[in-house]
Amino acid sequence: MTVGEAIVVTSGKGGVGKTTTSANVGTALALLGKKVCMVDTDIGLRNLDVVMGLENRIIYDLVDVAEGNCRLAQALIKDKRFDHLYLLPAAQTRDKDAVSPEKLKEMVDELKRDFDYVIIDCPAGIEQGFRNAVAGADQAIVVTTPENSAVRDADRIIGLLEKSDLRQPKLVINRIRPHMVKSGNMLDIDEICSILSIDLLGIVPDDENIIKGANSGEPTVMNPDTPASIAYRNIARRILGDTVPLMVLEDKPGLFKKIRKWFGLGK
Amino acid sequence: MSAVKDLVTIKGVKDGLIFILDEHCDYEDLIRELEYKLENSHQRLLSGAEIKVHIRTSNRIMSDKDKERICGIIGRSGNLIVASIDNEPVRKRKSGLKVHTGVVRSGQILEHDGDMMLLGDLNPGGIIRTSGSLFVMGALRGMAHAGKDGDTMAVIAASYMRPTQLRIADVVSRPPDEWDISDAQMEFAYLVDGVMKIDRISQFCHVRPDLFSS
Incomplete structure (x- = not known):
């Protein structure tokens, strides 16, 4: 029996787009025909259900499963827009320490038997919530934005991931504004990669459609033509092992040639 | 006799x-x-x-x-x-160089009694402390403290010197207020009369001729 892969989406800093990335990468993988389960581990501050538009269908949550109030399968919410997309929501009324890392690992291991991909949405910070989210993961995606503070926190997180044996996490740089990078007012991608020195999984431009999608409960990736949607689809394809060139955010040729080459190497 | x-x-x-x-x-x-x-x-x-x-x-x-x-x-x-x-003996230098590989990331601290060579980067928010000298064969972007027990002869060298802060013995220095950094050259920091200076690595033999001769 083949076992699926659990991927944790983390960042350290809050507000850089972990939940958005989880929702869109999960949805994109489902669009590509994979069986996907998204797990929200942000107990007390759950968001993933809202972004996915599944909030009103929650009956049981992750803490209920951990405490034995229901079976794991009962807590899973099926997203009816897709064949195989499920969500395990977090509890909103409890705290991070309502679940132990061991318990979460148990759940993720169980999910891995039924799904190709288990996408774990990690809370901000490096405390219990982070340890919970990381416990069951086989792979990690680190999300950062082109800001010094976000890069600093991503670096810290990569250090902690390496310590918990999640070696070689992959990097997603979110919310890039091409004109600001060009004018030198935003950290450029080369610089971020050279500091963090991990493989780049993808870059996502700052896109108003993301906000629109999050508010209407429809992940951007369902809409095929927006720049962010294309970026997330590319990321999903790279997770499946395809070689997809990095998006060119500006018409300037050769701007990301270097990284493209790097990605080819890092795969 | x-x-x-x-x-x-x-x-x-x-x-x-x-x-x-x-x-x-x-x-x-x-x-x-x-x-x-x-x-x-x-x-x-x-x-x-x-x-x-x-x-x-x-x-x-x-x-x-x-x-x-x-x-x-x-x-x-x-x-x-x-x-x-x-009677204030200069601490005997530990012979041999400790080599560490990997990136020292934000929030990580590396400490060593003696000289150390890092094959990798020292990132912002990361800290390396050595009682001897420190040689970074990569980018030094974080905080490096050489001669932490008071050895003022210790030096800090890096292939790419962009530190948040450098310390040698009790002297604290941060760029670029106190010294300029050049591009694309391996540099090292040292103390002269309690003031930190930066120079190209080729000057090492003139500045600290005896550091590694036994």
Whole structure:
């Protein structure tokens, strides 16, 4: 029996787009025909259900499963827009320490038997919530934005991931504004990669459609033509092992040639 | 016997005597010669008015007990009063270089007693502390502290020097207020009279010619 892969989406800093990335990468993988389960581990501050538009269908949550109030399968919410997309929501009324890392690992291991991909949405910070989210993961995606503070926190997180044996996490740089990078007012991608020195999984431009999608409960990736949607689809394809060139955010040729080459190497 | 170097040299200065004790010989030999000189050859010192004695031991590593014993021998003679004993040996450099591979990331601390070479980067928010010198074969963007136990001869070298902060012994320095950094050159930081300076690595042999010669 083949076992699926659990991927944790983390960042350290809050507000850089972990939940958005989880929702869109999960949805994109489902669009590509994979069986996907998204797990929200942000107990007390759950968001993933809202972004996915599944909030009103929650009956049981992750803490209920951990405490034995229901079976794991009962807590899973099926997203009816897709064949195989499920969500395990977090509890909103409890705290991070309502679940132990061991318990979460148990759940993720169980999910891995039924799904190709288990996408774990990690809370901000490096405390219990982070340890919970990381416990069951086989792979990690680190999300950062082109800001010094976000890069600093991503670096810290990569250090902690390496310590918990999640070696070689992959990097997603979110919310890039091409004109600001060009004018030198935003950290450029080369610089971020050279500091963090991990493989780049993808870059996502700052896109108003993301906000629109999050508010209407429809992940951007369902809409095929927006720049962010294309970026997330590319990321999903790279997770499946395809070689997809990095998006060119500006018409300037050769701007990301270097990284493209790097990605080819890092795969 | 004249070819043998004196283990104990006694010099007269304005306010008394200086006893210069050899730093390399066996401790017991030193004591024997000190006793011999005081009791035999230099007995004339022991008569007369009180004389202040300053003891210089250079780099000999001595315990408090060792120091007391020497003070006791000198004090035994009555009119000699030990005014000072200076013994601040420069920490013996640990031989061998500790090599660490990997990136030292934000929030990580690497400490080592001795010299260290890092094959990787030191990122902002990361810290390396060594009692000796530090050589970074990568980008130094974080905080590096060499000579943490007070060794002012320690240096910090990096292929790409963009530190948040550098410290050598007790001196703290941060770029670019105090020194300029050049591009694409391996550089090293060192102390001159308590002030941090940065220079190209090619100058190392002029600045610290003896650092690695035993």
